Amino acid sequence: MLTVWAILIDGFIYASWLFLVAAGLTVIYGVMRILNMAHGSLYALGAYAAASALGLYYAGGGDQLWMAFVIIAVCAITIGAITGLAIERGLLRLMYGRDEILMLIITFAVLLILEDVMKLIWGTTPYFAYQPYAAMGRINIDVLTVSRYDLMVLVVSIVIGASLWFWLERTRIGKILRSIIHDREISQAMGVNVERMFTITFMIGATLGAIAGGITAPIISVVPGIGIEVIVLAFAVVVTGGLGSITGAAIGAIIVGLARATSIHTMPELELFIIYAVMAAVLVFRPHGLFGQAVARKI
């Protein structure tokens, strides 16, 4: 019974983190039909920016917890929005209309470039920003000890998920975006500025990636390569749930999160294996993921 509770708590905490990482990826794919491999780099950029800024703050004698969160938010949003804008305006704009698979390769190139840019800026030594994580302490749920920071990630994830849903389903821009998702050309004919919507979407998606990185920074040691590890996890989540669907990303995150937690508590050697096995199993029965829509083949 204890294991079941542990699996549920760990599973949902991990799922909330997965959702944070995957949300930006699925938003960009949903609207722009670009599977953005560079998403992992945005995550890493957010983590590096937050970790180095927190490092400066704590080295300067700061010890306010709320200030740490302000720093994380400001750093992540700034670097995510700027990098997102630069990638979309500087590169992707030139490539619109090409094959989805070519866009995948292009963003792979961006990932490779950003990985080294980060090494040139931050070097290869790890950055630590554990202070907020340590300062929040732990609470006991029954006999299990859970970090308050992890619970906060859960809350942030729910808030971001709900805001995204509200943004897409209840606001004017959201409605325009949904019309683009349905039919890009018709919406353009109806007077929608598709290019600007793409820019906005890409910036938001990129910022979400950077926020995920910023929030994760206090939990991990920030080293080169974290983006490359994270991107395949995010892919597994969005492909399981169905590319381009926010609900799908949430469900996918929960499935993958629970599967991984189950594996860690019962068969730890299968941890990495289980994530992709779940994805493969879902794709066998639902080739476009749980919430994905099949596209008609061209004739």
Add this chain to the structure above:
Amino acid sequence: MHLDKTEISLIGVAVATALAAQLSPDWLVFTLTLAISTALVVMGVVMLMRAGLVSFGQGLFYCLGGYAVGLGGRFLGITDALLLIGLGVIVTVAVAMILGLLMTRYREIFFAMLSLAFSMILYGILVKSHGLGSTDGFGVVDWTLLWLESETADGANMALLLAIGLALTIALFLNRYFKSSIGLACEAIRENEVRVEYMGISRQQVLYINYVLAAAVGSVGGSMTALAAGHVDPTLAYWTVSGEFVFIALLGGTGHVAAPFIAALIFTLVRTYAVELAPNAWQMILGIVLLLIILFLPKGIWSLFTRKKGAAS
């Protein structure tokens, strides 16, 4: 058997390379061996690309080939290189025949991501296999080739000659394969698969055969790498390695059977120097070159040759 112009030049280049290797320093021989092995895996990626599929998981077969050589030598006591490579091909074909049933149902990014997932599954298993050295991998036994021992002074040269022999055989085969009905059907599927079905060709069957063949070729490349480097580790299956294969495939283009070899040679040579001169900028160079190819040379380096030929005639 009648040989066409491509086949005669392939044989010529292979013989010339083998002769030139006798005068080359050891490091160049080793680099060449690695380049040829890489080119074989890339050839698999190119075969899939000709059918319109991009695999971000060819590292799966590369790794299977490599580990088959390592495990075959370690646990089965096989030391003959050709037997070890054969073992790799058998294992890989068996795996590909199962995965192929699933993979051939997918196209575009779904094919790319699913192939990536399968190679990461293998990576995950190998990382957790402590008996096999986990992330460190393990050494490959000293191998023999028919009656020759690799641990003589000329081991590097022997590996190169073996690689050239295998590459020539495979290149000659693929040159014919690309012009065979299945090879041509693959290209037709890339253009429009529904029409291919109208013509009475089963796209499923064509893609399946192509997928399994591409896997087998990739396995030979992996085995050859393991024999030459004398070591295998799980990174062979990591997805960025597969990404590099896609890079080399795009660099060379799908236009000619020799293109992957030229691209792999350029890649391996540039990497040897770039990693030494600018270890933290190597991936950036890769990324920038990749973007430049996509923008300015969408058909790869090979199109430079064909364009010149077209202008001359």
